[in-house]
Amino acid sequence: MSEKCPNCLSVRIGKNNYGKKTAGVVGASAGAYGGFAAATAGARAGATLGIVAGPVGATVGGIGGAVIGALLGGATGASAGVILGDVLDDRVLDNYRCLDCGYSFSVDPGCPDNIR
DSSP, X not given: OOOOOTTTOOSOEEEOOHHHHXXXXXXXXXXXXXXXXXXXXXXXXXXXXXGGTOHHHHHHHHHHHHHHHHHHHHHHHHHHHHHHHHHXXXXXXXXXXXXXXXXXXXXXXXXXXXXX
């Protein structure tokens, strides 16, 4: 990494990634809830129609569909959240931190010295 701390000029720089971590958790939670809600609605409709197959088949299918929907929704939401968080880290937040003095700063790729 070619970044230097604007405070002490150290080259020992770390990344905070607060946006990526937070948005990933929020996205996973929202996606899991959305997937679970959609799968539950589908399971209710399937259970109503699946009474012909018997109550056990309808129950097992409904629970399995809800769990799979929540898992897939959570994975999709987490992926979207991580991408959004990465953009927030790069464009909005002071994502870089000096490991020597603790100063937090952003890097601007358009600036000649790369420091905002």
